[in-house]
Amino acid sequence: MSFSSGASPQTTGTYSSYFSSSVPPESPSLQSQRSYSQASQAYDEDEFGDEFEDELEGPPSVTLTTASTTISRPSTPSGRRSRRGTTPSILGQSESNDIICAVSESRGVTHTVGIAIVNMSLGEVTLSQICDSQSYVRTIHKLQLASPSRIVFTPSACPPNRPSTFYSLVEQLIPEAEIACHERSAWSESSGIEYMEGLALDGDIGPLKVATQGKYYAVCCFSAAMKYIDHQFNVTFSPQSLRIGYQPSEDTMMIAIPAIQSLEVMCNLKSAKSKECLFGLLNHTLTPMGARVLRNNMLQPSTNFDGYIRVRYDALGEMVAHEEMFREIRKALKLFHDAERTFTKLITIRPATGITAAEEQITHILMVKSFLESVPDIYRALYPAKSDLLVKIRTICCPETTVPILRMIKEVIEADVTYMKSPLDLRNQRTFAVKSGLSGLLDIARQTYKELTDYIHQYTNGVSEEHQAAVTIKFDNRRMYWFRIPTADLDPESVSQHFINVIWKKNHIECQTMDLVKLNRRLSDTSNEVMLRSDQIILELVKDLRKEVSPLFRVCESIALLDMIASFGQVTTTRDYVRPLIEDTLALKAARHPILDKKMASEYVPNDYYGTEHHRFHCVTGCNMSGKSTYIRSVALLQIMAQIGCFVPAEFATFPIIHNILARISTQDSIEANLSSFGVEMREMAFILKNVDSQSLAIIDELGRGTGNRDGMAIAMAISEALIDTGAYVWFATHFIELARALENRPGVLNLHLASNTTIGEGGIPHLNMLYKATAGTVDDEHHYGIVLARAMGMPNSFIEVAEKVANDLRSRRESNRQNSESYKEIHRQKLMLNLYEALKQAARPSNPETRLGYLRCLREEYHERLREIEEM
Template structure:
């Protein structure tokens, strides 16, 4: 697709510098409201010069009124750290459109200009647009497009308000409604998508009106705002249903450390760092994308990936050959994108980049046959498909095109001088006559440099060393020790002293550098004509190259899973209706302490969906529940898991609440954040969710925290979600223990005295049935870690006093009195029923009833006074009375 050339800037538009769009690091002009768009033969359009300033859609006035941009950077960084493409270095345009209604339908289109991808999606969302915001957060776009009518102050849409609140730091641009056209979107798909994918894409987007309109808007925006063109049938377009992937919100991503360690951003102690054994940038990006959006489709891709990893772990020779072949690939995704994103104006640096791109494609084509051979013994469906896509006959036409124009021995270089020589001599001799002349001039000038150096050495009795860099071109290095007893010759200019060296040039050398640069630039520009013809021929085969690139990325990720499985003893999980783990291990903690980590068992089904985890401090509660969620993510990306046996259900939503940090930027305390996240969870949880809650309610008073934890627990039980709830509130285990589906567990601990009178606590880190039975384990832990004994004694006295007071209050409370009165009356009723059926004579019966009456009145008075008694409120017939009756 071709976009218009930069229209002439009208007079009086100097105030519009703030409206330029930051795409591809290139300043651009505004979009014309009155532009008439004429289709371009290659699928793009051309735009006439922009009319007067008053009609510009992005005028300074409308920009100040409609553009939404905040300067908060902290949220931006956190999102980019958790985005699908890792979008710190990616330019991503997102278009959003909605259908107003009770259950609004939202269309989304993401276009990544950096990697030449487009993702379309249509979501049936709630009134709070949770799924929409989550989807946008995952892709972290640099610009969000929305229909201009939704931005007007009097008709501002709820969706826009929520996006502004949730995605602070992202530029939001209003775009004229006329660009949101389904027909235009279908035309763009027809002209830009791979020919082989057209029919499948058309079937996928059929009926998804809003997603198609968003795609049209995103492409129009790029077309009108960037001085670039997208070549026809070269854009990777795919439709992604929201129900095909697990939803993981940003808070959960950070809490579980899926992508980044919370303490050290550069540390590899996160799930991505653990599994990232990939050898190519494409494989690393695919792994990142899969961790943030695990698949919910069992047969394809999960089972296919399990089979492929299984085969790689069995066939060691094939596995090592694949890993060896993968080392030969660079970032092919970005390389191929550079071939299809074409600038409108050609400069010397673009010509240089074109030659580098051609050589990169050559290296890519050369590396594919070795990967094809490495997959020769593959038998599983997934590996066989990858091998089929990498067949040499599919890439041979591109290899032949390159071989016809490029010298066979030219390869990618790293040193500046080698790179310049490589670019100069990349095209074969005889292809272009003037190019050969420019090369001859370049060669002669280079030889003159070496002759000049020999003359300097002979005439001035020095030992110059010729050096080269991109800034100074050729320069000379001399030892300072050679000039201790004499002056530096005046012929040497631009002298710089660095340690034991003198770096300098001569006037003749500077002139030769200019001569070489001119001949080099001429050779590059003449080579560029040949390269452009070669690129035009290669672009026909770009769809096949992109498919090969995606297959290599997938293979790299699968091989990384195989590397983890073989070196860390992971097992293949099963997919079913229950979650069952035997000997499961926390993948990150295990790597840090492989010898000390204690495996644990996990089981959950419909009868045990809500599990309360109690235990002493530092007993491993948080590690245990984190392990469950991490292993669920690993299983749903197709990776083996650290366990002796593993079975998982398919989870569509993962919620984790365990952070205790406050948010200074949002002016929210720890408890406020906790309640906001729990409100989000309760509003979106269902029976296909997995929820992990750690220490809910500890950010406020004990009474309020317990009440909130109990209320939320009741709601979570009713949701039928799989829930693991770690808490120190012992009352929860008593109140909820009898509820259907609730299971009490605790992490075992041993406490015993040592010889010197001190207390020693041993954490067993083993999950055990029932609630924790130990009392005052917080004080015991404080004593075990060496807290001063005098403080411990005071704390124990206070604890015992509080416990006694609470027990007395329970005994004297009205509810306690009522319970005891009822129990006493019920026992009296039972006793009277027994006496009615007895064979006692009237005298004995009267005597017993008199004693029974006195005992009942005495106990009732004791209850009313609030007194305590060790006797049960049970009235029994004494043995001596039975004997007297006989």
């Protein structure tokens, strides 16, 4: 799938015054299998369910092994699969995918890098060609998000030759990926085009050629990646079966890895298993495909409003407005398994043969059949849809697409066979999957299987009568049939005489007998014969299905996208979100931090945000624990939500399109890099200054606090000046009140503070009350909030008194030196007029005439009040 009332500033009062007030039932089992249902019911899902799920998933798509090599993410130097703080853990990656990435860079003055990312577990290829800087920021970022298991370079870039700068950066910044090189002849543009023509889905070849025209390095990398996979692992794909797409880097937002981590976009900072992160909040998906689409969109939000963001808003708005349709969509989505992986396993041509391969092949066919039988429910649920995206999904999921493929399967597979999760049910379904009459020898083998199963149940009844015990027959893939017998019914001395493989539990034993082991062996041999004879028929069906994989993948992608939109609908309806507008202004009324809004519910205090051409740098001050960090993080999280097509927690919201989100929040040091907290801070700020521009949003928290006050203030001032000059949207939280006062006369700067008030308690001791409300201006340090908090924490009064004396003395000196000239007043008048001009521009937008008139009156009163304050300075 390839989709995807104005706010006006005022000049005084609370910051919130910047806004006007107007704004199908389960498929039955085979009839011939009813005699086996008793054993299925005896299966203990709680005990063996997880084991079976692991077996069912098996190796991702294929077992990629050679005589000496296995594709897997190599262990880290510490011997563990991943370390705290590594890129996969920061990105919240929980799936194990085999991802091969080929990269090649130009040798000219411009730093052009081609990338081909082949996800062998999902049958997906992403091609990109990036014109990057000398530090390869965008390329490294893309590779980190892809989390490849192996990165392939040209021989000239690798040792024993002198490693290129790009090679060294990849080796340093992506340590979890194994690095390899492949022979120079594999990097061929003509071979890459041939692979596209031979492997791309029908209908994608033409657009793909247009998209990659002139992208020499990307096409060469695709050739190298496919040849490397074929040569190294002896794995190929069937013709016209891969989803190959070209992804321009300029069509997506770049969220720096430190920003993803510190903003808790994908993973909670304290606990990787916690769902208290943005992904955990939004992930109400019901299919694995939908969760993957959500993750990819959150890591790289779209910057294409008309092609992606708007159509998702329309679809989400229609879902929220039509509760019945939304409920039917969610109900239908519960029926789907991980179809992407299943289809990828079908199109993978591998040399593996034998019983395991035959069983997997039949399982895949049953999963495809189950998938196709579930698609009509989606089509019916979407019948009332009117929005472009939902109509497009409904068209792709129409019966004309799925019914012919399902009919093809039912010519070979019994109609009432379905995919089951329990080991015994799945084994029986696989045994009787192929229709009777297609192979006489297969029918005889299945009859033998049925008779042996009947005999095992009769034997169980005999054991139960012999020992006068309630013997229950169980089944799992490792032991096959085994007995569960309550210990109260048995004499402990007789256990060792009659039973083997005994496992003592609290109230029962798990065991077998020699006769049962022999019966299991005979049953296993018979089952293997059934599988091999069924496989001869299934292979022909698989060949036919490979020709239809293109529409299957399109249906799967449509369902994944629908699942993501439905997930947005779930959180939107439960949390009361609103549809944002996409304009040149960032204006939020009563916006809430999405994660804390869920955790704190009605206790959370909403806030307003306002950013335009004249208010791009927001200097946020406030006392400790007043909510500065929460305030500045909220705007970045809401921006991400808006650009992935989700509604946001606010009363009113408009956002510009942002291309980069950069953040400097954490105050931790880095022992691995031998850097103090201040060293880490300066390194991250250097990265931000190199990459920030007018289309960026930067979140800076407590810059310069890791060194001396004088040096910290000087660095914070210099960096603030640089950020103001870039024209980026910046939310800058600081305790340097002098910084806020020095910048208040700069064009584009808006001073805010998180409000608090001081009350006098018993004994004349002041108490600080946090209001958590953003208000125009700088924090009032008259009451010395730091000293008040120190007293609240139990600091001795003798120290507090000395601190108050010193603070008052310093404040009096500052006030005596404060400028009070006519030029100072003139600067404030000019800024007041500039704010009035901006407010009148916003008021000119279409709105209710009565509301506009009331707003203008309020604006006039506040303008006169503020002007009077300036004259009285």
